[in-house]
Amino acid sequence: xxxxxxxxxxxxxxxxxATVVAMAQAxxxxxxxxxxxxxxxxxxxxDAAERVARQLGVKEHKIATLDLRLFGGSALTADIDVPKDRxxxxxxxxxxxxxxxxxxxxxxxxxxxxxETAGARDIFIGVNALDYSGYPDCRPDYIAAYEKMANLATxxxxxxxxxxxxxxxxxxxxxxxxxxxxxxxxxxxxxLTISCYDxxxxxxxxxxxxxxxxxxxxFREAGIDDPTPYQQGA
Amino acid sequence: xxxxxxxxxxxxxxxxxATVVAMAQAxxxxxxxxxxxxxxxxxxxxDAAERVARQLGVKEHKIATLDLRLFGGSALTADIDVPKDRxxxxxxxxxxxxxxxxxxxxxxxxxxxxxETAGARDIFIGVNALDYSGYPDCRPDYIAAYEKMANLATxxxxxxxxxxxxxxxxxxxxxxxxxxxxxxxxxxxxxLTISCYDxxxxxxxxxxxxxxxxxxxxFREAGIDDPTPYQQGA
Numbered sequence: 001x002x003x004x005x006x007x008x009x010x011x012x013x014x015x016x017x018a019t020v021v022a023m024a025q026a027x028x029x030x031x032x033x034x035x036x037x038x039x040x041x042x043x044x045x046x047d048a049a050e051r052v053a054r055q056l057g058v059k060e061h062k063i064a065t066l067d068l069r070l071f072g073g074s075a076l077t078a079d080i081d082v083p084k085d086r087x088x089x090x091x092x093x094x095x096x097x098x099x100x101x102x103x104x105x106x107x108x109x110x111x112x113x114x115x116e117t118a119g120a121r122d123i124f125i126g127v128n129a130l131d132y133s134g135y136p137d138c139r140p141d142y143i144a145a146y147e148k149m150a151n152l153a154t155x156x157x158x159x160x161x162x163x164x165x166x167x168x169x170x171x172x173x174x175x176x177x178x179x180x181x182x183x184x185x186x187x188x189x190x191x192l193t194i195s196c197y198d199x200x201x202x203x204x205x206x207x208x209x210x211x212x213x214x215x216x217x218x219f220r221e222a223g224i225d226d227p228t229p230y231q232q233g234a
Numbered sequence: 235x236x237x238x239x240x241x242x243x244x245x246x247x248x249x250x251x252a253t254v255v256a257m258a259q260a261x262x263x264x265x266x267x268x269x270x271x272x273x274x275x276x277x278x279x280x281d282a283a284e285r286v287a288r289q290l291g292v293k294e295h296k297i298a299t300l301d302l303r304l305f306g307g308s309a310l311t312a313d314i315d316v317p318k319d320r321x322x323x324x325x326x327x328x329x330x331x332x333x334x335x336x337x338x339x340x341x342x343x344x345x346x347x348x349x350e351t352a353g354a355r356d357i358f359i360g361v362n363a364l365d366y367s368g369y370p371d372c373r374p375d376y377i378a379a380y381e382k383m384a385n386l387a388t389x390x391x392x393x394x395x396x397x398x399x400x401x402x403x404x405x406x407x408x409x410x411x412x413x414x415x416x417x418x419x420x421x422x423x424x425x426l427t428i429s430c431y432d433x434x435x436x437x438x439x440x441x442x443x444x445x446x447x448x449x450x451x452x453f454r455e456a457g458i459d460d461p462t463p464y465q466q467g468a
Contacts (some may be wrong), residue, residue, distance in 0.1 A: 149382070
């Protein structure tokens with residue numbers, strides 16, 4: 001029996017990364033999922049990550065603790081209000097206040113350490129250039145530059161240039177509706193996931209932040225019932 | 235009065251990074267020093283980092299906690315013996331067991347978050363291509379790739395391409411003796427620093443690991459008295 005190829009998948013507990021886990025598995029990878037406890041206001045997303053990892057049967061799930069609050073600068077980790085009920089032009093016009101400085105760069109760097117020690121050559125990240133055009137670290141040219149750097153940073157890049165590391169971004173050009181349709185076909189249970197920037201302590205979504213609005217619209221456009229547990233009245 | 239330009243400097247408490255702090259200051263930067271509590275076996279290096287930061291009068295010193303032991307794989311964070319009394323050809327032949335997977339990539343990523351929130355455009359790191367040729371993430375092409383990625387990862391890179399981020403590596407081509415000579419001229423007190431991979435709990439250097447041997451040789455070649463506190467008999 002040959003060993004299955006391994007991939008490290010960044011898993012936030014949101015809709016996108018849950019879909020990525022299922023896609024990596026469909027591509028034949030044993031998934032080593034990696035989540036972060038990074039001082040986010042809502043730790044309910046880690047509960048969601050664990051539920052998703054269990055439902056999809058990942059090979060291993062590690063949670064790294066790090067403190068991004070040390071540097072401040074984001075509504076997701078600092079005491080800045082999450083904007084509500086914005087229209088889509090406002091969402092995509094600027095870099096949002098929910099942007100965490102260098103977050104994907106930090107997350108990918110941990111994934112790189114994990115990949116190197118686990119013997120994985122593929123790192124999956126659920127970035128999306130359409131819905132999150134305001135985040136600099138969700139763009140294809142950023143990912144390409146990261147991949148190039150990663151291959152120079154590691155033993156693998158030095159000693160085995162025939163099997164380079166790949167940063168895989170299967171969602172990068174998909175709409176939210178396409179992501180939901182693909183994940184539903186692969187058996188992802190989206191009721192286990194949470195996308196909300198401002199959930200209540202029980203994990204119910206607010207229904208009004210940018211992330212909730214995009215998610216609702218995605219289910220609507222995909223023609224699939226939205227199983228998200230929302231707060232009363234949301 | 236115009237504000238001084240700011241730099242983030244990675245400060246380990248070792249000889250190299252202490253020298254880099256002094257060099258950044260000599261270049262006119264207010265130094266924002268960044269150290270890590272990353273599961274290293276010897277936390278005495280953080281004490282050294284604090285002593286160095288105080289002696290050199292940095293503007294700010296932050297210590298980020300993260301757990302690199304989560305992934306294992308290095309004598310610096312796992313339970314692997316640090317090699318002793320090796321000759322120099324053995325030190326530089328392979329990637330050493332003291333290599334921590336993706337360590338510089340992770341450290342630089344935190345420095346990038348710090349730089350972005352502090353408004354710094356320069357990140358200094360004391361990598362050296364001569365003494366540490368076995369570490370993939372100490373090579374100039376790695377640093378260049380990191381810098382390119384960093385400018386695509388951040389608000390600065392997106393919105394102000396006229397003032398890009400720079401990863402500065404003032405030690406990259408220097409011998410240990412040249413580093414020591416330069417730092418001594420800039421007033422670095424090397425008795426406060428610790429380079430040893432295997433110090434005792436009081437912070438005395440073992441005198442026999444690769445790092446101690448290179449450091450001893452550096453002082454000898456620079457013709458400067460070695461102020462390192464060594465363990466008895468080392």
